[in-house]
Amino acid sequence: MTYGMTLGHDEIPHIDTFIYMSMLHSSNMGKAIIARGLTKYYGDLLAVDHISFDVEEGEFFGFLGPNGAGKTTTIRMLTGVSMPSEGSATIMGFDIVKQPVEAKGLMGIVPDISNVYEELTAWDNLIFTGKLYGVPKAKREERAAGLLRLFNLYERRGERIRGFSRGMKRKVCIAMALMNDSKVLFLDEPTSGLDVDSVLEIRRLVRELNRDGLTIFLTTHNLEEASQLCDRIAIINRGKIVAIDTPERLRHVMRGVQSVEVAFKAASKDVEEGLKALRGVSSLQKLGDKYRLYTDDPSTVLQEVFTYSKMVGLTPISINTLGPSLEDVFLKLTGREMEREIPRGPEMDGIRMGRRGGDG
Amino acid sequence: MGRASIWDELQRAWAITVKDMRIYYLRPASIMFGILFPLTLFLSFTVGRNMPPERLVPILAAQTVFWASSSIGPVAIPLERRLKTFDRYLSAPISLTSVLFGKILAGVIYGLAVSTLSLAVGIAIYGASKINIPIIMFSLALSSLGFSAFGIMFASIPWESPGEVMMPMNFVRIPLLFISGLFIPLENLPMLGQAVAFISPLTHTLDLLKLGLGSNSFFGIATNISMLILFTTLFIGMSTLFHRKTMKKE
Numbered sequence: 001m002t003y004g005m006t007l008g009h010d011e012i013p014h015i016d017t018f019i020y021m022s023m024l025h026s027s028n029m030g031k032a033i034i035a036r037g038l039t040k041y042y043g044d045l046l047a048v049d050h051i052s053f054d055v056e057e058g059e060f061f062g063f064l065g066p067n068g069a070g071k072t073t074t075i076r077m078l079t080g081v082s083m084p085s086e087g088s089a090t091i092m093g094f095d096i097v098k099q100p101v102e103a104k105g106l107m108g109i110v111p112d113i114s115n116v117y118e119e120l121t122a123w124d125n126l127i128f129t130g131k132l133y134g135v136p137k138a139k140r141e142e143r144a145a146g147l148l149r150l151f152n153l154y155e156r157r158g159e160r161i162r163g164f165s166r167g168m169k170r171k172v173c174i175a176m177a178l179m180n181d182s183k184v185l186f187l188d189e190p191t192s193g194l195d196v197d198s199v200l201e202i203r204r205l206v207r208e209l210n211r212d213g214l215t216i217f218l219t220t221h222n223l224e225e226a227s228q229l230c231d232r233i234a235i236i237n238r239g240k241i242v243a244i245d246t247p248e249r250l251r252h253v254m255r256g257v258q259s260v261e262v263a264f265k266a267a268s269k270d271v272e273e274g275l276k277a278l279r280g281v282s283s284l285q286k287l288g289d290k291y292r293l294y295t296d297d298p299s300t301v302l303q304e305v306f307t308y309s310k311m312v313g314l315t316p317i318s319i320n321t322l323g324p325s326l327e328d329v330f331l332k333l334t335g336r337e338m339e340r341e342i343p344r345g346p347e348m349d350g351i352r353m354g355r356r357g358g359d360g
Numbered sequence: 361m362g363r364a365s366i367w368d369e370l371q372r373a374w375a376i377t378v379k380d381m382r383i384y385y386l387r388p389a390s391i392m393f394g395i396l397f398p399l400t401l402f403l404s405f406t407v408g409r410n411m412p413p414e415r416l417v418p419i420l421a422a423q424t425v426f427w428a429s430s431s432i433g434p435v436a437i438p439l440e441r442r443l444k445t446f447d448r449y450l451s452a453p454i455s456l457t458s459v460l461f462g463k464i465l466a467g468v469i470y471g472l473a474v475s476t477l478s479l480a481v482g483i484a485i486y487g488a489s490k491i492n493i494p495i496i497m498f499s500l501a502l503s504s505l506g507f508s509a510f511g512i513m514f515a516s517i518p519w520e521s522p523g524e525v526m527m528p529m530n531f532v533r534i535p536l537l538f539i540s541g542l543f544i545p546l547e548n549l550p551m552l553g554q555a556v557a558f559i560s561p562l563t564h565t566l567d568l569l570k571l572g573l574g575s576n577s578f579f580g581i582a583t584n585i586s587m588l589i590l591f592t593t594l595f596i597g598m599s600t601l602f603h604r605k606t607m608k609k610e
Contacts, residue, residue: 083608
């Protein structure tokens with residue numbers, strides 16, 4: 001894997017080892033991650049409840065859920081930081097409990113906080129990681145330089161991390177996770193708490209890494225992020241996986257949940273009651289100055305809205321028909337609302353959760 | 361990537377040691393508990409008391425190796441826990457034993473450096489009737505290993521600030537000073553006092569250093585070495601156990 005630069009090549013294994021490995025892995029060919037009945041108890045609390053899933057090699061897999069759903073616990077078990085109470089997991093065919101050194105050698109981890117050594121420089125952080133993963137000296141220096149260039153940090157390689165912004169620390173953290181030429185990259189809430197530019201840049205980088213063949217396991221509570229990046233999404237709630245599918249198919253499943261969103265120039269308090277009583281409206285939600293009317297028949301509701309607004313003398317300033325968002329899917333499946341990120345500007349539309357396309 | 365050889369593991373452990381040396385040696389808590397505290401204790405105990413150098417110098421060296429070696433782990437590990445950098449080791453292709461070995465080695469080098477320096481200064485100021493360098497260096501090396509492992513054992517309990525580790529550890533470290541023949545020579549202790557002193561690793565460090573500086577070992581060199589090896593093994597074993605329990609629990 002080159003990640004857009006020359007990072008050297010893995011040694012060719014001895015032929016016996018190769019045959020043995022092939023036999024060993026034949027049943028799980030193409031699977032980067034296999035989790036079977038993975039369970040974690042914290043005392044009496046069941047944090048992760050017998051979850052099973054596969055991630056294909058080269059796949060961008062999203063693990064979506066609200067805070068406390070079990071996302072980080074799952075990632076900690078998959079990466080060998082925490083021992084599962086029950087069940088098993090393999091990374092590229094290696095059992096994380098029984099063959100931890102082999103499994104860990106093939107993965108890179110970016111945890112939910114940037115766990116970099118702030119007293120060290122960006123260069124030293126990468127070199128230390130290379131040493132920890134047993135990367136030979138020449139290769140680790142070549143790789144560190146390549147990754148710092150890729151992440152636009154090469155010019156600042158000699159500076160201590162302490163003076164870096166959050167976004168830069170995050171990029172160093174991702175670069176550290178790639179020092180061992182990892183085959184599977186675990187990203188735990190990689191853009192959480194970052195400014196817009198950093199979010200967009202990190203998304204672009206991970207997309208490129210995935211395009212180059214890297215398997216990515218992303219945990220997030222940001223539906224839009226998961227929708228934009230992932231090939232497939234697993235939704236976890238209260239320790240259980242409630243759905244696994246592509247973002248589009250998850251939306252498709254929820255075809256029934258459609259809505260018409262309308263905003264008026266000046267609306268009195270009675271409007272809410274009036275709209276709720278319209279034919280075809282199953283429920284209503286007031287969102288700022290907009291009214292979202294849920295329905296399984298948007299065209300009828302549209303006509304009803306126009307008729308009603310003429311009748312009471314209201315001037316509509318915007319009307320949109322909306323398809324189901326991943327948020328709707330999530331709500332339907334879990335009965336819980338996703339955490340919303342604080343909007344920071346108009347360009348955040350693509351980043352904050354809950355944005356929907358007007359697919360009618 | 362295949363299974364790591366012992367040499368690979370040693371190299372990775374050494375990388376942890378070097379990184380810890382760069383980050384934690386000059387931390388205020390390391391200097392406070394590793395250098396200033398034993399020095400202050402030594403001065404408060406010796407100033408104004410007319411003690412022979414063959415008693416003073418071993419006490420100085422034993423105290424400094426004890427405090428310095430056991431202070432690095434309790435500074436490094438809780439901070440790394442809080443900043444989640446400790447997770448880097450747990451998710452890296454290196455065994456827990458090698459991680460702990462790397463951490464222990466950082467304490468060993470700190471303890472050896474501080475105690476060797478204090479020993480040299482002590483000998484220069486107070487003098488010494490006889491100096492057996494191999495025995496002195498061996499006793500300092502073995503003791504620093506044991507005391508560093510002692511510090512790591514306390515740091516392996518999942519606390520997230522050095523203060524949380526240092527407090528309970530000092531509840532053990534300070535009493536050890538009183539039962540290990542530093543303030544009252546072992547010869548002058550009652551039978552029960554000698555029995556209690558026997559189960560303190562610091563007693564055996566002091567005993568070995570006395571031997572290296574021209575006095576006799578009270579319990580005998582073989583006993584001293586055996587006890588220090590036994591304590592080191594116990595501390596490393598306990599550290600590993602605590603970490604494994606934490607990994608199961610967290």
